[in-house]
Amino acid sequence: MTFAERLAKARKDKGFTQSDVAEKINVSFQAVSLWERGETTPEIDKLVDIASLYQVSVDWLLTGKTEERVLLDFQDSLSDRLFNEDRMYTYVKTYANVKNLYQTSKVLPYARELHKGQVRKGKDKVPYIYHPLLIACHALALGLDDDNIVSAALLHDVCEDCGVAVDDLPVNYLTKEAVSLLTKDSNIDKEQYYQLISQNPIATMVKLLDRCNNVSGMAAGFSKEKLVEYIKETESVVYPLLQKAKNEYPMYSNQVFLIKYHMTSVIEAIKRQY
Numbered sequence: 130m131t132f133a134e135r136l137a138k139a140r141k142d143k144g145f146t147q148s149d150v151a152e153k154i155n156v157s158f159q160a161v162s163l164w165e166r167g168e169t170t171p172e173i174d175k176l177v178d179i180a181s182l183y184q185v186s187v188d189w190l191l192t193g194k195t196e197e198r199v200l201l202d203f204q205d206s207l208s209d210r211l212f213n214e215d216r217m218y219t220y221v222k223t224y225a226n227v228k229n230l231y232q233t234s235k236v237l238p239y240a241r242e243l244h245k246g247q248v249r250k251g252k253d254k255v256p257y258i259y260h261p262l263l264i265a266c267h268a269l270a271l272g273l274d275d276d277n278i279v280s281a282a283l284l285h286d287v288c289e290d291c292g293v294a295v296d297d298l299p300v301n302y303l304t305k306e307a308v309s310l311l312t313k314d315s316n317i318d319k320e321q322y323y324q325l326i327s328q329n330p331i332a333t334m335v336k337l338l339d340r341c342n343n344v345s346g347m348a349a350g351f352s353k354e355k356l357v358e359y360i361k362e363t364e365s366v367v368y369p370l371l372q373k374a375k376n377e378y379p380m381y382s383n384q385v386f387l388i389k390y391h392m393t394s395v396i397e398a399i400k401r402q403y
Contacts (some may be wrong), residue, residue, distance in 0.1 A: 132223050133167035135190055139183040140165070154178040170224045172270050173216070191219040217262040221279070224269050230276040232300055233265075233283070239299060240283040243291040250350065261285065264338045271384045273334060281307040281335045288312040307331035311339075323366045330378045333370060340367050341388050344395050353403065360396055367392075 130138070140150055140161075147161040154175060163169040171179060180187045218241065225233040240261055247257035264282040273279070281304050287293045288308060295309045310325050310332040317325070326332045340363060347359055371392075374385045 130193055131167060132170070132191065132193075132227065133165050135193055136179070137165040139179075139185050139190065143183055145182075150179075150182065153182055167227060170227050173220050173266055176220065187216055188219065191216070191223045214256060214259060214262065217259070217266050221262065221265050221269065221283075224274070225279070228274050230274065230279060232276045232304065233279045235299055236280050236283050240287060243287050243293065247290065257286075257290070260342065264335070264342050267338050267342065268334070271387060273338075273381070273384055275331075277301070277304045277307065277331050278334055280304045281311070281331050282338060284308050285311045285335050285339060303331060307335060311335060319362075319366060323370055327370055327373045327377075330374075330381070333374050333378065334381060334384070337367070337371060337374065337385070337388050341392050344392050348395075348399055356399065357403065360400065363392070363396065 140147070145153075147165070148158050150156075151158045151161050156171075156175065160169070160171075164171055176187050176190060180190055183190075218237065222234065222237055224230070225237065241258050244256075244258040244261070249255045249257055249260060261283045264285070265279050268274075268279055268282055277300075280300050284298060284300065284304070285308060287298070288295055289312045295305050295312070298305055298308060300308075307329055310329050313322060323336075326336050343359075344363060347356055351359060371385060371389045375382060375389075378385070
């Protein structure tokens with residue numbers, strides 16, 4: 130049974146029409162229909178809503194591997210429900226299968242294995258794989274379902290942090306080039322690094338998503354000094370990258386607008402506190 134078929138079966142088992150579901154989770158009837166035909170995939174927050182409505186687990190909807198369809202544990206925090214590593218992983222995997230993102234399907238377990246045992250900086254010791262997975266989910270939620278972008282998002286730190294050579298990555302030339310540009314080179318300064326990235330649309334979008342993710346969590350993990358430094362860096366080199374992306378890559382104008390809105394909103398809110 131496919132993901133689309135499980136969606137349809139779970140709905141019918143509860144006695145809901147597609148219109149009922151659309152009204153209850155605040156989407157269009159057409160959206161529900163497209164999901165059940167396998168033409169599109171619901172965003173991860175909508176998956177949680179659907180699982181709750183149908184009284185099944187998100188994991189069963191995504192993978193179908195569990196034989197019992199278990200009622201969601203409503204005691205879980207929203208963060209756990211949305212950003213659990215396994216759920217993000219299975220969401221990207223399912224999306225890649227539905228959209229035929231063959232390269233993403235290949236590098237997903239590859240990146241997870243390479244980052245195994247690594248943790249993000251900070252007191253919470255969050256597994257490092259959360260970061261590339263969250264960026265990939267962010268890309269898909271924004272409609273950036275280009276195989277090269279999602280693959281580069283998953284791989285953007287493996288050369289720098291895992292000692293993998295760019296030429297050894299199991300991806301095509303375009304993705305390798307983007308990952309190479311995203312990998313920091315000690316022989317060039319920060320301005321040169323961002324200038325080179327700005328010349329490549331794939332690398333540009335991944336870097337913007339990467340910085341947006343880091344900005345979103347910096348208040349919880351950075352010292353005041355690091356926070357101030359990171360905001361200054363973002364304003365000096367990332368804001369110009371946003372502007373250049375808007376001007377030179379109009380196919381991503383909507384996504385650039387949303388990334389800029391999110392990033393600047395967080396930064397301005399933090400600046401008012403210091």
